[in-house]
Amino acid sequence: MEIETLDELDDHLDSDGPLRGLRLQGLDLTTYGARLAAHGDLTGLVVLGGTVPVPVAELLLTRGAIIFPGVADAPVDPWRGLYLPSDLYAGLEDGYSSTPDARAYAWFVDAQLRTDAYCTLVRAIHDDSVTDELDEFVQGRSVVGIMGGHALQRNSAAYAGAAQLGHALAEEGHLVATGGGPGAMEAANLGALCRSAAALEDAIGHIAGVPGFRPDVTSWAATALAARDVVVGDQPQAPTETMGPSARSLGIPTWFYGHEPPNVFCDVIAKYFSNAIREEGLLARSNGGIVVLDGAAGTVQEVFQAVTPLFYASDDAPLPPLVLVGREHWTERVPVWATVQALAAGRPMADAIHLVDSIDEVLPLLGPPTP
Template identity: 85%
Template sequence: MEIETLEEFDDHLASDGPLRGLRLQDLDLTGYADRLAARGDLTGLVVLGGKVPLPVAEVLLRGGAIQFPGVADAPVDPWRGLYLPSDLYAGLQDGYAATPDAEAYAWFIDARLRTDAYCTLVRAIHDDSVTDDLDEFVQGRSVVGIMGGHALQRNSRSYAGAAGLGHSLAEEGYLVATGGGPGAMEAANLGALCRSAAAVEEAVARIAPVPSFRPDVTAWAAGALAARTAVVGDEPDAPIDTLGPTARSLGIPTWFYGHEPPNVFCDVIAKYFSNAIREEGLLARSNAGIVVLDGAAGTVQEIFQAVTPLFYAVDDAPLPPLILVGREHWTERVPVWAAVTAMAAGRPMEEAIHLVDTIDDVLPLLPALTA
């Protein structure tokens, strides 16, 4: 049983329930030494990170608990889980290189640390914490994944179209999930975040003067943060654990592609060090379907990762649709459609794959939401 707030822990202590099997995650246990000592045997209690003063640590050790201490000398808190855009872009006024996002990428690619056992453990704990929070965040939601290239320019018609698609899906009640990066991913997240078509149009126009994150991530992100404030206001961010049922926009990026900065138009960001875990997590959580816009190598990889579970599906349950948008792109410029249809022939996935001309053809192919 995971306990992630002091309120939960207090309730459990008051109920006199057993401590064996509890996982206390990232809690401030200041002042809990006497209450824990009174319980005697603490075998099987696991304390993950958080603030553990010396008197509490001594009680845990004597009682037989297992304590994983907080991590020093790393630019991330491995126990924290999901991020808000403001978390990753704190300090942007001093340039992108000063932000936690950039610092985490620099730490990740440091050749001296890539195979360091301590750093590997930190990254693994971090990504597991993200997955844990992400599972809770999307629980009960119908998620549509939108895939597409990072190079799409903000001042293009295709960008505006992707933003319109994200908005339409969110208005229908879907949670829109993307790879969380620039380009088509940013556009879909932006559209989903906006509460009206007029707000989408205004936000796109606001950020269009800086069409790409190259060569200046600072200007690209600063303009986007200003546009985000215009959309959602400048009130303090709501706690992440309250957002799940009402969230419209989710980004799942990776520091593996750290040269592509995360976009800020997500309600929350699940950022990973492991791209393999991130890719699988994004696709597996797109339980209402996957929409693929124009893209290149990374997008092609996502298509075939999405095809694999469809290919091996054997039961009679309806499969989530895989929708490729842009007939010319996917049959001529990047001709993967022929391979997809060849694998689907005679299998249940044949009914789940679709090639359409425009984003206007997407919504009718998605499963209807229940009230």
């Protein structure tokens, strides 16, 4: 049983329930020494991160608990789980290089630390914590994944189209999930975040003056954060553990592609160090379907990762639709459609794959939310 808030811990201690098997994650246990000691044997209690003063730590260890301490010299808290955009872009006023997002990427690619066993462990713990909270966040939701290239410019018709698609899906009740980066991913997240077509149009107009993240990530992100403030208004951000039912926009980026900064138009961001875990997780959680917009190598990789479980699905398994948007793109410029069709021939997946000309044809293929 995981306990992630002090209120939950108080309730459990008041109930006199056993502590064996509990996982206390990210809690400040400064004032809890006596209450924990009252339970005697603490064998099987695991403390993950948080604040554990030396006297409390000694008490826990001598009574059989296991403590995984916080990490002081890493640029991320490995126990924290999901991020808000403001977490990753804190300090942007001093330039993107000073933000936690940029510092985490620099730490990740540091040649001396890349294979260091301690740093590898920290990254693994971090990604597992993200996965743990992400599972809770999407539980019970119909998630539609939108894939597409990072190079799409904010002032293009294609960007506006991707944003309109994200908005339409969110209005239907789907949680819109993307790779969390720039371009088509940003557009879809922006569309989902906006609660009206008018707000979406205004937001695109606000950010179009900085059409891409190159060469200046700082201006690109600052313009987007200002637009986000207008979209969400003065409402405070809800804690991630209570946002699941109301969230509309989710980003799942990676520091593996750290040269592509995360977009800020997500309700929450699940950012990973491992791209393999991130990509598999994004596709596996897209239980409402996957929509693929124009893209190049990275998007093609995602297409075939999505195809693999469809190919091996049993005859009676319900299959979420895979919709490729842009007939000319996917049959001529990047001709993967013929291969997808060939793999699907004679298999249940043949009914799940679709090639359409425009985003207007997508929504009827996905249907209503079915988590």
